[in-house]
Amino acid sequence: MGTILNMSIIMSAILYQILVIQLLLNMCSAKEVPAIFVFGDSLYEVGxxxxxxxxxxxxxxxxxxxxxGKRRASGRYTNAxxxxxxxxxxxxxTNYTPPYLSPQTTGDVILKGVNYASSGSGIxxxxxxxxxxxxxxxxxxxNFAKSRQDITSKIGAVATRKLLRDALYFIAIGANDIILLSSNVSLSQVENIKYLDNMISKFKSQLMRVYNLDARKIAVTSAAPLGCIPFERDKFSIDDCVPHVNELAKLYNVRLKILxxxxxxxxxxxxxxxxxxxxMLEDVLQNYKSYGFTNANSACCRVYGKHGGKLPCIFFARVCPNRTQFVFWDAxxxxxxxxxxxxxxxxxxxxxxxxxxxxxxxVNS
Structure with a gap:
C-alpha cells in the first residue's frame, strides 16, 4: 500500500513539472502582446x-x-x-496589469494595459x-473609455486604435449574478431561464460597447461549476456539488457560447x-489526485462551515499550511x-x- 501511495505522489509531481516545463518552453515562441485590458469580478481583481x-x-x-518574505495583501483572491x-x-x-483605481496607474503605465475588475460585481x-x-x-x-481617452492624448488617435486592436481583453463576469439567482430556490424553471436570457441580453450590449471602443481580441470566461465551490456546498449543507446550481451555470454557458x-x-x-x-475546473475536480491535490471540496483559508464556505477569507481566518494540496483557496x-x-x-x-x-x-492570429 505504501509503495502504491509513493508511486502516486511521484507521478503527480512529474505531471505537474511537465506542465511547468511546457509553459517555460512556450515562452520563447509567443508573439509580443502590446497590452492587456481586464474586466470582471474577484476572479480577476488585483486591488x-x-x-x-x-x-x-x-x-x-x-x-x-x-x-x-513580505507579508502584505496583493489585491488578489487567492494565496498567490x-x-x-x-x-x-x-x-x-514583466509587470502585472495594474488596478485602474491605483494612483500609480497613470502615464505610460496604461499603455501596457489596465485591470478594471472589481470583487462582487456582475453583469x-x-x-x-x-x-x-x-x-x-x-x-x-x-472606465475603459476614460483610459482610451488618456491613451489617445498621449500617442494620438491612429496609434491608439492600433494599440487597442492588437491588445488582448480578458473578461470574467456573471458568476455573482448566477450565485444570486441560485439562492432563490422558489423560482420556477421559466423564471430562471428568463433571468439568464436577460443576463445574456445585457452582456451582449456590454460586449458590443467594448468592441466599439476598439477591442478586437476578447477572451470571455464562462461560468464555472459553481455548485462545487465550498460556499454552495455549505449553503445547501451537502458534501457533493449542488446540482441545481451547476445546472444554472450550464444553461448560462450554452447561451454565452452562442452569443x-x-x-x-x-x-x-x-x-x-x-x-x-x-x-477546466471540472477536469481539476474530477482528477484532483492525478494533479497532486488531496482536497477538492473545502477551502484552505476558512472561518467556519464544514467546507469552510460560510464566510470569506478574512483577517482572522485559519490558513492551511499545505496550500499546494487544496484546489480551493477560499469559499x-x-x-x-x-x-x-x-x-x-x-x-x-x-x-x-x-x-x-x-x-x-x-496572440499569434
Whole structure:
C-alpha cells in the first residue's frame, strides 16, 4: 500500500513539472502582446476594491504567498497568483496589469494595459450591492473609455486604435449574478431561464460597447461549476456539488457560447474566445489526485462551515499550511496551483477547454 501511495505522489509531481516545463518552453515562441485590458469580478481583481467603501476587500491572508518574505495583501483572491497573472507572465509581461483605481496607474503605465475588475460585481448593475461599493460591468467599461481617452492624448488617435486592436481583453463576469439567482430556490424553471436570457441580453450590449471602443481580441470566461465551490456546498449543507446550481451555470454557458459565436460572425475583425472554465475546473475536480491535490471540496483559508464556505477569507481566518494540496483557496476561488492548471488549459488547451482557438493561437492570429 505504501509503495502504491509513493508511486502516486511521484507521478503527480512529474505531471505537474511537465506542465511547468511546457509553459517555460512556450515562452520563447509567443508573439509580443502590446497590452492587456481586464474586466470582471474577484476572479480577476488585483486591488481595485481597496479604493472603495466595501466589505469585499482582498486583505490578508489573501495573497499570503504572492510576495516571498513580505507579508502584505496583493489585491488578489487567492494565496498567490491568479489565472491571469500566470497568463500574463507566460505572454512575456514583466509587470502585472495594474488596478485602474491605483494612483500609480497613470502615464505610460496604461499603455501596457489596465485591470478594471472589481470583487462582487456582475453583469447586472445591482449585483454585489449588498457588499457596498463595487464597480459593475457597465462602469468598468466607462472606465475603459476614460483610459482610451488618456491613451489617445498621449500617442494620438491612429496609434491608439492600433494599440487597442492588437491588445488582448480578458473578461470574467456573471458568476455573482448566477450565485444570486441560485439562492432563490422558489423560482420556477421559466423564471430562471428568463433571468439568464436577460443576463445574456445585457452582456451582449456590454460586449458590443467594448468592441466599439476598439477591442478586437476578447477572451470571455464562462461560468464555472459553481455548485462545487465550498460556499454552495455549505449553503445547501451537502458534501457533493449542488446540482441545481451547476445546472444554472450550464444553461448560462450554452447561451454565452452562442452569443460569442454570433458576435464574432457579425462584428468585423473581432474574435470572441469562449474560455470554458466549467470543463477546466471540472477536469481539476474530477482528477484532483492525478494533479497532486488531496482536497477538492473545502477551502484552505476558512472561518467556519464544514467546507469552510460560510464566510470569506478574512483577517482572522485559519490558513492551511499545505496550500499546494487544496484546489480551493477560499469559499469561492482556486489556489495558485489550481490556477496554474486552469491557465495552462487557457493558453494551450484544445476546443474542449477553449474555442474556437486558445490564447496562444489568439496572440499569434
Amino acid at each position: 481595485n476594491n481597496f479604493y472603495l467603501d466595501t466589505v469585499a476587500k482582498p486583505t490578508l491572508p489573501n495573497g499570503i504567498d504572492f510576495t516571498k 497568483r491568479t489565472i491571469l497573472d500566470i497568463i500574463e507572465e507566460e505572454l512575456g509581461f 447586472f448593475n445591482s449585483t454585489g450591492s449588498k457588499f457596498g461599493d463595487h464597480i459593475c460591468m457597465d462602469e468598468q467599461i466607462n 460569442l459565436s454570433e458576435l464574432t460572425k457579425h462584428l468585423a475583425g473581432s474574435i470572441f474566445i469562449y474560455m470554458n472554465s466549467y470543463t 469561492y476561488h482556486p489556489t495558485e496551483k489550481a490556477n496554474f492548471i486552469l491557465a495552462k488549459h487557457a493558453l494551450d488547451g484544445n476546443r474542449q477547454y477553449i474555442s474556437p482557438i486558445n490564447i496562444r493561437q489568439l
